[in-house]
Amino acid sequence: MALPPTEYMSGRLLSKILVLILFTKQAASDDHDFTYNGFQSANLSLKGSAQVFSNGLLQLTEMSKTKKGYAFHPTPLRLKHSSDGSVLSFATTFVFAMVGEYPDVSSNGLTFVLSPSKDLPYAAASQYLGLFNATNLGNESNHLVAVELDNNRTPEFDDIDNNHVGIDVNSLTSVNASPASYFSDQIGGFQNVRLLGGERRQLWIEYDGAEARLDVTLSPLGVPRPRVPLLSSVVNVSKIILDHTYVGFSASTGVIPTCHYVLGWSFKVNGQARALDLSQLPSFPRTGPREKPKILSVGLPAIGLTILLLTIWGVVFLLRRRFKYAELIEDWEAGYGAHRISYKELFLATKGFKASELLGIGGFGRVYKGTLSSSRADVAVKKVRRESSQGLREFIAEVVSIGRLRHRNIVNLLGYCRRRGELLLVYEYMQHGSLDNLLFDQPSSMLSWEQRLLIIKGIAAAVFYLHEGWEQVIVHRDIKSSNVLLDVEFNGRLGDFGLSRLYDHGDHPRTTRVVGTLGYIAPELARTSKASTSTDVFAFGVFLLEVACGRRPIEPRADSMKLTLLEWVLECWRMGAILEAVDPNLNYDYVAEEVEMVLKLGLLCCNCVPAARPPMRQVMQFLDGDAPLPALSPEDVSEGVIALWKDEGFDQFVVSYPSLDKLYCSLRLLQLQITGYS
CATH class of the missing domain: 1.10.510.10 (Transferase(Phosphotransferase) domain 1)
Structure with a gap:
């Protein structure tokens, strides 16, 4: 017997409501439990310089200075109980890698962060890991909890070294930090690892809502998860985050060009995050020098003679060129933090120290504007006068002092170079010049x-x-x-x-x-x-x-x-x-x-x-x-x-x-x- 129209319509409406409830429940479950072995199909919210390559590699920052990038799960998660406001337990793991333009020079790092917003436009791209600026550090209104992977020692934040892992609450002064390392059963203790350098690392973060305990564990990729965490701290997340919170990553480069990559990510609320399939993770671009093809030997005498003559000519040319760009390196330079920049790069950056690039003449030398070909960054290059009898002493003092200083009101020394009779310092380029000109x-x-x-x-x-x-x-x-x-x-x-x-x-x-x-x-x-x-x-x-x-x-x-x-x-x-x-x-x-x-x-x-x-x-x-x-x-x-x-x-x-x-x-x-x- 056919149903009356009114009953038929009510039945259809009830079915639609049930389907919608089931779909919403399934979507909420997906939001709270997801795994990405590469990010080809991930619907991440990307900001700044972040991008996903065709092979699924997530790049947060490109090889450039003062860049920041963000990648967040697109929808906010409700991590608090509706009854008492306590935070649910959650766990996450991800594989990351960092590649710097200068492998031996520290740079900024990346963070995993719980944030009230997936867009942090106020954050500076210098020394704040893309999370804060100079005015909002330590503010409770930030509602941020982060685990930092930091390659830069900043005394302002009481950093322990330039290769550490820390737990941050509304500030970059970590509530707990440790040198980057993992527990090894073979040695019965922690073994250090480098965060920067292109090697892939895996990090596990677990929060126990009942005990308000946050555990952080690190290891090289392929090493089984260590049984002892690197960090374990009591952090009452319920008093920090909001009811709805975004989860994701932030990174910044500061003055040292650096690429930050995430290869895979797993996250789950009220349970163990699913293991990543390491065999499916994408590769990241080659950063080292490419191997040059070997010159094939030729048997014909005429070709051999030609190659010999070309080789002799090439050696003479290279020797002359090397003499033109020859530099002076002494033992005392080994202990100083500022990195060297080749004279050739500075010569080309300033168009051969052309008069049109001259910014000014000071008490100890001339200052030129230049653009480094490696990073396309504008710089100021100071050439200390040869005739200055104090030139070397002043040069060394500047390398020793400002080369290791990091402060937002001090001009950063980016690098230096020495030749016979020439001393060169490379600084950040200040767009508005010196204060006395405007006064x-x-x-x-x-x-x-x-x-x-x-x-x-x-x-x-x-x-x-x-x-x-x-x-x-x-x-x-x-x-x-x-x-x-x-x-x-x-x-x-x-x-x-x-x-x-x-x-x-x-x-x-x-x-x-x-x-x-x-x-x-x-x-x-x-x-x-x-x-x-x-x-x-x-x-x-x-x-x-x-x-x-x-x-x-x-x-x-x-x-x-x-x-x-x-x-x-x-x-x-x-x-x-x-x-x-x-x-x-x-x-x-x-x-x-x-x-x-x-x-x-x-x-x-x-x-x-x-x-x-x-x-x-x-x-x-x-x-x-x-x-x-x-x-x-x-x-x-x-x-x-x-x-x-x-x-x-x-x-x-x-x-x-x-x-x-x-x-x-x-x-x-x-x-x-x-x-x-x-």
Whole structure:
């Protein structure tokens, strides 16, 4: 008997609803349990430089600098119980490989990450593994849990070495980390493995929701899974991630071109991730040098003679070419971190050091713009003058210091080269050149006050890092506006470490020569010849006044009142009008309280008494508003000048200057004294 129309329609509707429920349940199950032996058919969400090759290989970053790439499962997973908010157990395993342009130089790495979003547009592509930037590190609002495979030791994040695995929560300062290694039953302990170098590795990550324990296990591909995990930490993921979370990978290259690959991936909620079929995993491109075909021997005498003549000609040509691009390598270079770049590549990058590529001429040489053929990256190449008797010493100091520094406000040294009579340093190219050009030489494109204050804070952070944040104390000895470079976003970067000196924390510097630039040299240098962090603070104080006033430290053509910048700012303060010293090109478009604080802080840093100068840690607190400037008057800043000179036997010189109560008379005395040292 046929069903009534109403009952028939109800039956069809019920069937459709049941099919939809079953389909949704099956889709949800697929989302929470998937395995990819290669990614040909995977519907991954790819961002940045990530791509899947035709053979199923997932490449997160290409062989280029400052790139980032992401690959996420396309739909978010519900990893929390709806009842109490606790996180379900889950497990994942994947096979990866990393290939750097320079196999022996550390670079950035990749992460497996639980993220509230599959697009992290705010993340920087430099030293943050594609997850964060300088402003959101450590924020609980990130809701990120990651396992990092890091090839770069960054002291800012307390990294243990340049080849480690770490567990990260909302920050790159790992809650637990260990050198990359795996447990071997043969030796009864952990055996180290390299993450970078093109070798395939497998990683297992397991989270026990009941115990809130995260285990991480690493091994070379083909080695059975070790029975002891590399890392095991209690991480309450339920308090970190959101109800719906994306799972996937992120990677970044920083300044060292690197390719990051994932060959296979398995993931499962509430169970063991299925094993990958290693025989089905795709291969990745060959990165080493290709074998050249062997020259076949020819029996005919005429052909043999021709080959012989061509060989002789080729040897002569190669010898001449090798002499043209010959380099000098000595034993001391083996221990330094910065990698060498061939002279040939630098010669071609700068078009033979052509005059049209010249960026500027500094105190120790010429600087050229170039483009490296290997990475297509723009660089700045500094050639230290041959006639400089200090050239080699300055060159070595710069290689030793900046070659191993990593800070967002310090110009990165990418490499170097040496020939007979020529010293070359290769830096990141700073698109907007040096700060002094925008302060003094291009009034039509002046920096705003907001930009200037940001530059000041950036350089303060860099100097603080040199004095206290690195493994040794670095005294820069030449802080000034012309040694501050601006990147594409007008961020200030401190450069030119040719005069820098290093010593251990708690030790004392041993320099015995007065070096630096007149106008920035602290008074005590003429007496002791000892550079210190305090003399750097003096130079930083002059730098503060330069940026705020738009004037050089010494203006020989100015009237007597404005001859020296320090004296002019102090006199304005005496008259109760310190803001009259501010750069007129700002057209009063600034926050008066901020400018006044910077001017007074500059004078405080330039105090003639070294002990009265604040350390850079305190300077940063003043600039960030975490601590107020001490109540000061012009007399407080300059009252120690005469007493200081009398203690040093300068009485007769004091009598000859009727304006000794002005702070910058000390600089005039210093100029006379330095003549005997230079």
